[in-house]
Amino acid sequence: MTRNQRNSPASEKPSERSATKARRDLASDTAAHALRLLEKVRSAAESRTAKDRVTDPQTPHAIVVGGGIAGLVAARELRQTGYRVTVLEAASSFGGCVRRVDVAGLEIDAGAESFAVRGGTVVSYLDELDLGEKITPTTGVGAWLIQGEGENLVANPLPATSLMGIPAQVRNDDVRRIIGRAATVRAAADLVTPMPKKWATEKLSLAEVVRNRMGQGVLDALVAPVVNGVYSTDPARIDIDAAAPGLRAAMQETGSLAKAVAKLQGDAPAGSRVAGLDGGMYTLVTTLTEQLTAASVALVANSPVTKIDHDPQAQHPYTVHSLGQELTADRVVIATEAQAALNLLNPMFEDSKRISSEAVSNSVALVVLVVDKPELDEAPRGSGALVAQNAPVVAKALTHASAKWPWLAEQSGPGTHVVRLSFGRIGQHEPIVESGDTQALLEQAIKDASKILGVQLNQDDVVGSAISRFNDMVPLQGEEASARRAQLQDAVQDFDGLDVVGAWLAGTGLARVIGHTRRSVAISAR
Known part of the structure; x- marks a missing residue:
């Protein structure tokens, strides 16, 4: 395959109409498969419940709504404490903000790529998953700062x-x-x-x-x-x-x-405060899903939850509705993004305790580029660069991933480089992100990468690309977030066996999400 063939956008490919139909058929088949799997889960749960009445009436069923990192961590905690667990994920894959894309034959993180070492939260958890040996440090190459006004761009190394x-x-x-x-x-x-x-x-x-x-x-x-x-x-x-x-x-x-x-x-030294996994952070997702499946946890993708009913007098207090099916549970963990969580929670709360779900536009996008550019072998901007807001660049940051991670440099080889550019800031409208125009975003990413790296990149240099979008991001913390968290805790305490976890409550970063999830599930464990 030639470079131009690899770069051809979907609109240039033959049989576009038949391909569109195939995607629609696939989507229909995927939904039908999810429905069949959900029906099997419901039937199996009913069978187990009937058996439990005779053998062990104390065996409870827990449903986790959301299969991101928080949901998968919660599922593992619950399974280890004796629950029968079902995870319902609205998307077609698990992992949430920890994602992977295949670009030009390379498997690349398209979401979280590292974790904070300080505190040991993630390191100890990875050890529990037998992933300790796969923890890898960065190359130690520092990052740069991009400043300037108008067309004047200034680049300097960040203080070490x-x-x-x-x-x-x-x-x-x-x-x-x-x-x-x-x-x-x-x-x-x-x-x-x-x-x-x-x-x-x-x-x-x-x-x-x-x-x-x-x-x-x-x-x-x-x-x-x-x-x-x-x-x-x-x-x-x-x-x-x-x-x-x-x-x-x-x-x-x-x-x-x-x-x-x-x-x-x-x-x-630079880079020593974060680490990653050999092969990428998505290895965490594949390991969790494999271990959960081996532990008989039901992982059901393409299964959006539309409603949760609560009857404290019922044998199983919670009824979860998804794809027209009803699953009963003794315990529910909601591990979705903020908007989806509040849409499920507010109907369960009294009017006086309902929480505003109005959200400021906060979409962000990550563009992954694989480029054939030997000039980048010298890592002219180290492991990447952060961009001051007034600088003549639309992207807010660039990571030179193949200069940052030894395993990726080895896989990509000399002359081929992986760069990731982030667009959009929480609470601000970024037209190029909100428009949904993939081609325009890709062209802007190439233009910005050229400015940030100080090396001219052209479309012909790009051997592969991918765009990952995140639509319900939240600040690390703030007064609004703290107030909403307190309000949520007050409302949820009226529901025995209901927990809410996720980055919108814990804050950004795997260490915060994993730590908060484990504490939340453990605090109310019975």
């Missing part, structure tokens, strides 16, 4: 020792090059300014702390690009304790934000 963009050494050349001399002098005031005692307990946003301690220059030029690139949101919307656990206590102990960052980060 920093946390969420907050520098531990405010006077070094890396910081000065990015924020300028005047802003550096202002940032250094953090080292001699007394720490407010009230900061030990009062509610603080990440933006508020950085602005007060180091100034607007550090916030705008360093922290905001990192937070926008990693979490797709504004630092003002993130609570400092959620963004950087332990930072508040370290500030009180050291009397300085910079010293607190240094205390938390130590002398860790």
Whole structure:
């Protein structure tokens, strides 16, 4: 196959009409298959229930709504504590935000690609799954920051020792090059300014702390690009304790934000605070689904849940409706995105406890490009780059994945490179993302990659591409998120055996999602 053949868009392929019909037939067959599987699950559950009445009447049935990471983790916890478990997933595959695409013969993460090492939450969980030996560090190559206005673009390495963009050494050349001399002098005031005692307990946003301690220059030029690139949101919307656990206590102990960052980060080299899995993070999904299937957990894809009924007096208090079928359960875990979860929960709540499901537009997209470009062998922008909001680039971040992950570099080989570009910020309208125009997004990704990498890329250099969209993203944390979480906890406590988990409650990142899910399921385990 020639490069041009591999690049041909779907609209150029022959028999488009028959291909469309085939996709429709496949979708119909998929739904029918899901319905048959769901009917088997229902019949099997009824048979097991009848048998349990004679043998073990205490064996409960749990239904997990949503087959993302939170749902799969919850299913495993429940199965290990003796539940019969059914997982109902609306999509055709499991994993949620942990996804994989096959591009130009390479299997590439099209969602989460790494996890935070600090705290050990994910590492210990991977060990439990016998995946410890597959944990792999990054290459250690640092990231860059892209700034500029108009058509002027400036690229600089990010400070090696920093946390969420907050520098531990405010006077070094890396910081000065990015924020300028005047802003550096202002940032250094953090080292001699007394720490407010009230900061030990009062509610603080990440933006508020950085602005007060180091100034607007550090916030705008360093922290905001990192937070926008990693979490797709504004630092003002993130609570400092959620963004950087332990930072508040370290500030009180050291009397300085910079010293607190240094205390938390130590002398860790670039890239050592995150890790991945050999073969990609999607290995976590395949391992979980394989182990759940082996443990007789029913995994049912293409099965959207439309309603949940609750009758506390019934033998099985919950009835879950999907594809016209009714499944009864003793326990339910809702592990969907925010909008879908609230659509199921609110009809169960009293009017006074219903939670607003109005959401600000927050779609984001990830474009994966596999390019034939030997000039990138030198990794001109390290492991990737974060983009300041005023820079002449639409993408908010770029990851040079084959420069970041040794296993991917080995698979792709010299001259072939994998780059991932992120578009869209939470709470902001990004026309190129919201339009749904795949071709326009792909062309913009190639244009932005050229600017960010400093190497001219053309359509002919692209040997494969894929686009992954995420439509119900949420900030890491914020006052609105905290208030909604408290309101939800108050409403759910009236329902014995009902849990709600997921990134919209736990925050962004596998460590938060896995930890929150395990705690939530364990707290109400019976």
